[in-house]
Amino acid sequence: MAGSLRKPTLDSCPYSSSDTDDEGVRGTCEDASICKRFAVSIGYWNDPYIQHLVRLSKERKAPEINRGYFARVHGISQLIKAFLQKTECHCQIINLGAGMDTTFWILKDQDLLPSKYFEVDFPVIVTRKLHSIKFKPLLSKPILELHSEDTLQIDGYTLDSKRYAVIGADLRDLSELEEKLKKCNMDTQLPTLLITECVLVYMTPEQSANLIKWAASVFGTAMFINYEQVNMDDRFGQIMIENLRRRQCDLAGVETCKSLDSQVAVCVQYRTPGNPRRKVKERLLANGWETAAAVNMMELYSRLPQTEVSRIESLEFLDELELLEQLMRHYCLCWATKGGSELGLTEITF
Numbered sequence: 001m002a003g004s005l006r007k008p009t010l011d012s013c014p015y016s017s018s019d020t021d022d023e024g025v026r027g028t029c030e031d032a033s034i035c036k037r038f039a040v041s042i043g044y045w046n047d048p049y050i051q052h053l054v055r056l057s058k059e060r061k062a063p064e065i066n067r068g069y070f071a072r073v074h075g076i077s078q079l080i081k082a083f084l085q086k087t088e089c090h091c092q093i094i095n096l097g098a099g100m101d102t103t104f105w106i107l108k109d110q111d112l113l114p115s116k117y118f119e120v121d122f123p124v125i126v127t128r129k130l131h132s133i134k135f136k137p138l139l140s141k142p143i144l145e146l147h148s149e150d151t152l153q154i155d156g157y158t159l160d161s162k163r164y165a166v167i168g169a170d171l172r173d174l175s176e177l178e179e180k181l182k183k184c185n186m187d188t189q190l191p192t193l194l195i196t197e198c199v200l201v202y203m204t205p206e207q208s209a210n211l212i213k214w215a216a217s218v219f220g221t222a223m224f225i226n227y228e229q230v231n232m233d234d235r236f237g238q239i240m241i242e243n244l245r246r247r248q249c250d251l252a253g254v255e256t257c258k259s260l261d262s263q264v265a266v267c268v269q270y271r272t273p274g275n276p277r278r279k280v281k282e283r284l285l286a287n288g289w290e291t292a293a294a295v296n297m298m299e300l301y302s303r304l305p306q307t308e309v310s311r312i313e314s315l316e317f318l319d320e321l322e323l324l325e326q327l328m329r330h331y332c333l334c335w336a337t338k339g340g341s342e343l344g345l346t347e348i349t350f
Protein backbone atom coordinates (compact mmCIF):
# COMPACT_ATOMS: atom_id res chain seq x y z
CA MET A 1 0.00 0.00 0.00
CA ALA A 2 2.92 2.28 0.67
CA GLY A 3 3.33 2.77 -3.08
CA SER A 4 -0.16 4.25 -3.45
CA LEU A 5 0.17 6.60 -0.51
CA ARG A 6 -0.26 10.25 -1.03
CA LYS A 7 2.38 12.15 0.88
CA PRO A 8 1.27 12.29 4.53
CA THR A 9 1.01 16.00 5.17
CA LEU A 10 -1.13 16.56 8.26
CA ASP A 11 0.75 19.10 10.31
CA SER A 12 3.93 18.75 8.41
CA CYS A 13 6.48 21.55 8.43
CA PRO A 14 6.27 23.88 5.48
CA TYR A 15 9.57 25.63 6.10
CA SER A 16 13.04 24.54 5.44
CA SER A 17 15.15 26.44 7.90
CA SER A 18 18.66 26.19 9.06
CA ASP A 19 17.77 28.42 12.01
CA THR A 20 16.85 26.22 14.97
CA ASP A 21 14.67 23.17 15.43
CA ASP A 22 11.98 25.46 16.78
CA GLU A 23 11.62 27.23 13.45
CA GLY A 24 10.35 24.01 11.91
CA VAL A 25 8.04 23.40 14.86
CA ARG A 26 6.61 26.90 14.66
CA GLY A 27 6.00 26.29 10.97
CA THR A 28 3.53 23.55 11.83
CA CYS A 29 1.15 26.24 13.06
CA GLU A 30 0.89 27.59 9.53
CA ASP A 31 0.36 24.16 8.08
CA ALA A 32 -2.40 23.13 10.51
CA SER A 33 -4.25 26.41 10.22
CA ILE A 34 -4.05 26.50 6.43
CA CYS A 35 -5.51 22.99 6.28
CA LYS A 36 -8.33 23.99 8.64
CA ARG A 37 -9.00 27.17 6.65
CA PHE A 38 -9.21 25.16 3.43
CA ALA A 39 -11.60 22.58 4.90
CA VAL A 40 -13.81 25.37 6.25
CA SER A 41 -13.81 27.09 2.84
CA ILE A 42 -15.39 24.08 1.21
CA GLY A 43 -17.96 23.52 3.95
CA TYR A 44 -16.59 20.78 6.22
CA TRP A 45 -17.53 22.79 9.28
CA ASN A 46 -18.52 26.33 10.09
CA ASP A 47 -15.91 28.76 11.39
CA PRO A 48 -16.46 32.41 10.49
CA TYR A 49 -13.29 33.46 12.33
CA ILE A 50 -10.49 31.44 10.79
CA GLN A 51 -10.52 33.51 7.59
CA HIS A 52 -9.41 36.51 9.67
CA LEU A 53 -6.38 34.67 11.01
CA VAL A 54 -5.23 32.50 8.15
CA ARG A 55 -4.84 32.98 4.40
CA LEU A 56 -6.60 30.64 1.99
CA SER A 57 -4.25 28.18 0.33
CA LYS A 58 -4.20 28.21 -3.46
CA GLU A 59 -3.38 24.56 -3.37
CA ARG A 60 -6.29 22.14 -2.85
CA LYS A 61 -5.91 19.79 0.07
CA ALA A 62 -6.66 16.12 -0.56
CA PRO A 63 -10.13 14.90 0.53
CA GLU A 64 -8.68 12.48 3.09
CA ILE A 65 -6.79 15.37 4.70
CA ASN A 66 -9.98 17.43 4.90
CA ARG A 67 -11.91 14.55 6.41
CA GLY A 68 -9.07 14.00 8.88
CA TYR A 69 -9.26 17.60 10.03
CA PHE A 70 -13.05 17.37 10.25
CA ALA A 71 -12.81 14.37 12.59
CA ARG A 72 -10.08 16.06 14.64
CA VAL A 73 -12.01 19.31 15.09
CA HIS A 74 -15.28 17.49 15.74
CA GLY A 75 -13.71 15.07 18.25
CA ILE A 76 -11.94 17.73 20.27
CA SER A 77 -14.96 20.02 20.23
CA GLN A 78 -17.18 17.21 21.53
CA LEU A 79 -14.85 16.60 24.49
CA ILE A 80 -14.58 20.33 25.23
CA LYS A 81 -18.36 20.64 25.28
CA ALA A 82 -18.71 17.63 27.58
CA PHE A 83 -16.28 19.26 30.03
CA LEU A 84 -18.14 22.59 29.85
CA GLN A 85 -21.43 20.83 30.44
CA LYS A 86 -20.15 18.90 33.47
CA THR A 87 -18.66 22.04 35.02
CA GLU A 88 -21.55 24.28 33.89
CA CYS A 89 -18.87 26.52 32.38
CA HIS A 90 -17.54 27.31 35.85
CA CYS A 91 -14.06 26.37 34.76
CA GLN A 92 -11.09 27.46 32.72
CA ILE A 93 -9.60 26.15 29.49
CA ILE A 94 -5.89 26.32 28.70
CA ASN A 95 -5.05 25.56 25.08
CA LEU A 96 -1.31 24.79 24.92
CA GLY A 97 0.29 25.32 21.50
CA ALA A 98 -2.97 26.87 20.30
CA GLY A 99 -1.62 28.41 17.10
CA MET A 100 -4.45 30.14 15.22
CA ASP A 101 -7.18 28.22 17.06
CA THR A 102 -10.61 29.91 17.02
CA THR A 103 -12.39 27.93 19.75
CA PHE A 104 -12.71 31.00 22.03
CA TRP A 105 -14.88 32.87 19.50
CA ILE A 106 -16.93 29.82 18.59
CA LEU A 107 -17.71 29.04 22.25
CA LYS A 108 -18.71 32.65 22.81
CA ASP A 109 -21.18 32.47 19.92
CA GLN A 110 -22.63 29.33 21.47
CA ASP A 111 -22.87 30.94 24.90
CA LEU A 112 -20.53 28.29 26.24
CA LEU A 113 -17.52 30.30 27.39
CA PRO A 114 -15.62 29.11 30.45
CA SER A 115 -14.77 31.62 33.20
CA LYS A 116 -11.53 32.22 31.35
CA TYR A 117 -10.00 30.86 28.16
CA PHE A 118 -6.18 30.88 27.89
CA GLU A 119 -4.00 30.17 24.89
CA VAL A 120 -0.23 29.66 24.89
CA ASP A 121 2.19 29.44 21.97
CA PHE A 122 5.67 30.61 21.04
CA PRO A 123 5.94 34.43 21.29
CA VAL A 124 6.44 34.79 17.55
CA ILE A 125 3.17 32.94 16.82
CA VAL A 126 1.34 34.94 19.48
CA THR A 127 2.58 38.22 17.98
CA ARG A 128 1.06 37.21 14.65
CA LYS A 129 -2.25 36.28 16.22
CA LEU A 130 -2.39 39.47 18.29
CA HIS A 131 -1.76 41.53 15.17
CA SER A 132 -4.85 40.02 13.53
CA ILE A 133 -6.93 40.47 16.68
CA LYS A 134 -5.90 44.10 16.94
CA PHE A 135 -6.82 44.96 13.37
CA LYS A 136 -9.85 42.71 12.73
CA PRO A 137 -12.98 43.98 14.54
CA LEU A 138 -14.70 40.61 14.11
CA LEU A 139 -12.00 39.17 16.38
CA SER A 140 -11.49 42.06 18.80
CA LYS A 141 -15.15 43.03 19.34
CA PRO A 142 -16.18 39.79 21.12
CA ILE A 143 -13.18 40.12 23.45
CA LEU A 144 -13.98 43.75 24.24
CA GLU A 145 -17.67 42.98 24.80
CA LEU A 146 -16.70 40.69 27.67
CA HIS A 147 -14.08 43.02 29.05
CA SER A 148 -14.92 45.68 31.62
CA GLU A 149 -12.59 48.27 30.15
CA ASP A 150 -12.54 49.93 26.74
CA THR A 151 -9.02 48.96 25.92
CA LEU A 152 -7.35 45.60 25.81
CA GLN A 153 -4.01 45.00 27.43
CA ILE A 154 -1.87 43.92 24.52
CA ASP A 155 1.87 43.94 24.64
CA GLY A 156 3.99 42.24 22.02
CA TYR A 157 3.59 38.72 23.37
CA THR A 158 0.52 38.82 25.60
CA LEU A 159 -3.11 39.79 25.48
CA ASP A 160 -5.00 39.76 28.73
CA SER A 161 -8.70 40.45 29.11
CA LYS A 162 -11.44 39.38 31.48
CA ARG A 163 -12.34 36.15 29.71
CA TYR A 164 -9.54 35.58 27.19
CA ALA A 165 -5.76 35.58 27.39
CA VAL A 166 -3.13 34.81 24.77
CA ILE A 167 0.35 34.22 26.16
CA GLY A 168 3.69 33.94 24.41
CA ALA A 169 5.73 31.30 26.22
CA ASP A 170 7.77 28.18 25.64
CA LEU A 171 5.92 25.11 26.94
CA ARG A 172 9.26 23.56 27.86
CA ASP A 173 9.92 26.28 30.41
CA LEU A 174 7.37 25.46 33.09
CA SER A 175 8.25 28.13 35.62
CA GLU A 176 7.91 30.81 32.95
CA LEU A 177 4.64 29.24 31.78
CA GLU A 178 3.14 29.14 35.26
CA GLU A 179 4.27 32.66 36.08
CA LYS A 180 2.71 34.07 32.91
CA LEU A 181 -0.55 32.18 33.39
CA LYS A 182 -0.80 33.41 36.99
CA LYS A 183 -0.16 36.95 35.86
CA CYS A 184 -3.24 36.56 33.66
CA ASN A 185 -5.26 35.34 36.66
CA MET A 186 -5.18 31.60 36.11
CA ASP A 187 -7.12 30.14 39.05
CA THR A 188 -5.70 26.79 40.18
CA GLN A 189 -8.86 26.13 42.25
CA LEU A 190 -11.13 26.05 39.19
CA PRO A 191 -11.75 22.85 37.24
CA THR A 192 -9.37 23.18 34.32
CA LEU A 193 -9.27 21.66 30.86
CA LEU A 194 -5.84 21.52 29.19
CA ILE A 195 -5.65 20.88 25.46
CA THR A 196 -2.63 19.88 23.37
CA GLU A 197 -3.70 19.46 19.75
CA CYS A 198 -0.75 18.09 17.80
CA VAL A 199 1.80 19.71 20.09
CA LEU A 200 3.45 17.17 22.43
CA VAL A 201 5.03 15.29 19.54
CA TYR A 202 7.31 18.27 18.91
CA MET A 203 8.84 17.97 22.38
CA THR A 204 11.09 15.24 23.70
CA PRO A 205 9.26 12.57 25.75
CA GLU A 206 10.88 14.02 28.85
CA GLN A 207 9.71 17.56 28.10
CA SER A 208 6.14 16.50 27.40
CA ALA A 209 6.12 14.29 30.52
CA ASN A 210 7.21 17.31 32.55
CA LEU A 211 4.39 19.38 31.07
CA ILE A 212 1.85 16.65 31.84
CA LYS A 213 3.21 16.29 35.37
CA TRP A 214 3.12 20.04 35.91
CA ALA A 215 -0.55 20.15 34.79
CA ALA A 216 -1.51 17.36 37.17
CA SER A 217 0.31 18.95 40.08
CA VAL A 218 -1.06 22.47 39.65
CA PHE A 219 -4.79 21.70 39.34
CA GLY A 220 -6.84 19.65 41.79
CA THR A 221 -9.64 19.03 39.29
CA ALA A 222 -8.61 18.78 35.68
CA MET A 223 -8.97 17.10 32.32
CA PHE A 224 -6.31 16.76 29.63
CA ILE A 225 -7.07 16.32 25.93
CA ASN A 226 -4.25 15.25 23.64
CA TYR A 227 -4.46 14.73 19.89
CA GLU A 228 -1.47 13.43 17.96
CA GLN A 229 0.18 10.75 15.87
CA VAL A 230 0.07 7.05 16.62
CA ASN A 231 1.32 3.84 14.94
CA MET A 232 4.38 5.69 13.71
CA ASP A 233 6.40 2.50 13.67
CA ASP A 234 4.97 1.21 10.39
CA ARG A 235 5.81 2.11 6.79
CA PHE A 236 3.35 5.00 6.61
CA GLY A 237 4.64 6.46 9.86
CA GLN A 238 8.22 6.15 8.66
CA ILE A 239 7.38 8.02 5.44
CA MET A 240 5.81 10.78 7.49
CA ILE A 241 8.87 11.04 9.75
CA GLU A 242 11.26 11.03 6.76
CA ASN A 243 9.27 13.74 4.95
CA LEU A 244 9.38 15.91 8.03
CA ARG A 245 13.09 15.36 8.62
CA ARG A 246 13.85 16.32 5.06
CA ARG A 247 12.15 19.61 5.83
CA GLN A 248 14.16 20.18 9.01
CA CYS A 249 11.32 19.24 11.32
CA ASP A 250 12.07 16.56 13.84
CA LEU A 251 9.26 14.81 15.66
CA ALA A 252 11.20 14.85 18.91
CA GLY A 253 8.43 13.01 20.75
CA VAL A 254 7.78 10.32 18.15
CA GLU A 255 8.98 7.67 20.60
CA THR A 256 5.61 7.92 22.36
CA CYS A 257 3.69 7.70 19.06
CA LYS A 258 4.78 4.23 18.03
CA SER A 259 1.63 2.40 18.99
CA LEU A 260 -1.58 2.98 20.89
CA ASP A 261 0.21 1.47 23.88
CA SER A 262 3.11 3.84 23.73
CA GLN A 263 0.92 6.72 22.62
CA VAL A 264 -1.34 6.25 25.52
CA ALA A 265 1.86 6.56 27.29
CA VAL A 266 -0.06 9.73 27.83
CA CYS A 267 -2.81 7.77 29.50
CA VAL A 268 -3.17 5.62 32.49
CA GLN A 269 -5.83 3.28 31.52
CA TYR A 270 -7.50 3.44 28.19
CA ARG A 271 -10.63 2.09 26.65
CA THR A 272 -10.98 1.04 23.05
CA PRO A 273 -14.05 -0.77 21.71
CA GLY A 274 -12.54 -4.23 21.64
CA ASN A 275 -10.51 -3.56 24.71
CA PRO A 276 -12.78 -2.00 27.30
CA ARG A 277 -10.37 -1.25 30.13
CA ARG A 278 -6.89 -2.09 29.25
CA LYS A 279 -4.37 -0.93 31.78
CA VAL A 280 -1.05 0.21 30.52
CA LYS A 281 1.85 1.58 32.49
CA GLU A 282 1.33 5.02 31.21
CA ARG A 283 2.95 8.37 31.21
CA LEU A 284 -0.13 10.13 32.56
CA LEU A 285 -0.48 7.70 35.45
CA ALA A 286 3.15 8.06 36.25
CA ASN A 287 2.71 11.81 36.12
CA GLY A 288 -0.35 12.33 38.28
CA TRP A 289 -3.39 11.59 36.08
CA GLU A 290 -5.97 9.18 37.43
CA THR A 291 -8.05 7.99 34.48
CA ALA A 292 -7.51 8.14 30.76
CA ALA A 293 -8.96 6.92 27.50
CA ALA A 294 -7.87 6.88 23.86
CA VAL A 295 -9.31 6.20 20.48
CA ASN A 296 -7.68 6.15 17.06
CA MET A 297 -9.22 8.56 14.59
CA MET A 298 -10.71 5.84 12.39
CA GLU A 299 -12.66 4.56 15.38
CA LEU A 300 -13.68 8.08 16.22
CA TYR A 301 -14.74 8.75 12.62
CA SER A 302 -16.94 5.66 12.64
CA ARG A 303 -18.68 6.96 15.78
CA LEU A 304 -19.46 10.44 14.44
CA PRO A 305 -23.13 11.29 13.82
CA GLN A 306 -24.07 9.61 10.55
CA THR A 307 -25.93 12.64 9.17
CA GLU A 308 -22.79 14.77 9.58
CA VAL A 309 -20.58 12.10 8.04
CA SER A 310 -22.93 11.75 5.04
CA ARG A 311 -22.98 15.51 4.63
CA ILE A 312 -19.19 15.90 4.59
CA GLU A 313 -18.65 12.81 2.46
CA SER A 314 -20.86 14.36 -0.21
CA LEU A 315 -18.62 17.45 -0.38
CA GLU A 316 -15.77 15.75 -2.22
CA PHE A 317 -15.33 12.47 -3.96
CA LEU A 318 -12.74 10.19 -2.36
CA ASP A 319 -11.90 7.34 -4.68
CA GLU A 320 -9.50 5.46 -2.44
CA LEU A 321 -11.03 4.93 0.98
CA GLU A 322 -7.85 3.16 2.00
CA LEU A 323 -6.08 6.51 2.00
CA LEU A 324 -8.49 7.83 4.59
CA GLU A 325 -8.19 4.72 6.74
CA GLN A 326 -4.41 4.77 6.60
CA LEU A 327 -4.24 8.40 7.60
CA MET A 328 -6.84 8.11 10.36
CA ARG A 329 -5.15 5.09 11.88
CA HIS A 330 -2.07 7.24 12.37
CA TYR A 331 -3.72 9.79 14.62
CA CYS A 332 -5.51 9.44 17.91
CA LEU A 333 -7.41 11.38 20.54
CA CYS A 334 -6.63 10.76 24.23
CA TRP A 335 -8.21 12.27 27.29
CA ALA A 336 -7.44 11.96 30.99
CA THR A 337 -8.85 13.27 34.24
CA LYS A 338 -7.72 14.07 37.72
CA GLY A 339 -10.28 14.56 40.51
CA GLY A 340 -13.70 15.76 39.44
CA SER A 341 -15.62 12.50 39.93
CA GLU A 342 -18.29 14.50 41.82
CA LEU A 343 -18.72 16.60 38.65
CA GLY A 344 -18.85 13.51 36.46
CA LEU A 345 -15.54 14.24 34.68
CA THR A 346 -14.62 10.58 34.84
CA GLU A 347 -17.78 9.70 32.88
CA ILE A 348 -16.76 11.78 29.88
CA THR A 349 -16.30 9.55 26.89
CA PHE A 350 -16.51 9.72 23.15
Ligand SMILES: C[S@@+](CC[C@H](N)C(=O)[O-])C[C@H]1O[C@@H](n2cnc3c(N)ncnc32)[C@H](O)[C@@H]1O
Pocket (backbone or CB within 6 Å): 011, 025, 026, 027, 028, 029, 032, 033, 096, 097, 098, 099, 100, 101, 120, 121, 122, 125, 169, 170, 171, 172, 196, 197, 198, 199, 202, 203
Ligand atom coordinates in the same frame (compact mmCIF):
# COMPACT_ATOMS: atom_id res chain seq x y z
C1 LIG B 1 0.76 21.53 14.64
S1 LIG B 1 0.59 23.09 15.36
C2 LIG B 1 -1.03 22.93 16.08
C3 LIG B 1 -1.69 24.23 16.37
C4 LIG B 1 -3.09 24.09 16.98
N1 LIG B 1 -3.03 23.35 18.21
C5 LIG B 1 -3.99 23.40 15.99
O1 LIG B 1 -4.19 22.19 16.11
O2 LIG B 1 -4.48 24.07 15.09
C6 LIG B 1 1.65 22.96 16.80
C7 LIG B 1 1.67 24.23 17.61
O3 LIG B 1 2.36 24.01 18.83
C8 LIG B 1 3.22 25.10 19.07
N2 LIG B 1 4.33 24.64 19.91
C9 LIG B 1 5.07 23.52 19.73
N3 LIG B 1 6.03 23.44 20.68
C10 LIG B 1 5.87 24.52 21.48
C11 LIG B 1 6.56 25.00 22.63
N4 LIG B 1 7.62 24.36 23.13
N5 LIG B 1 6.13 26.14 23.19
C12 LIG B 1 5.07 26.82 22.68
N6 LIG B 1 4.38 26.41 21.59
C13 LIG B 1 4.78 25.27 20.99
C14 LIG B 1 3.67 25.52 17.68
O4 LIG B 1 4.18 26.83 17.66
C15 LIG B 1 2.38 25.38 16.90
O5 LIG B 1 1.58 26.54 16.94
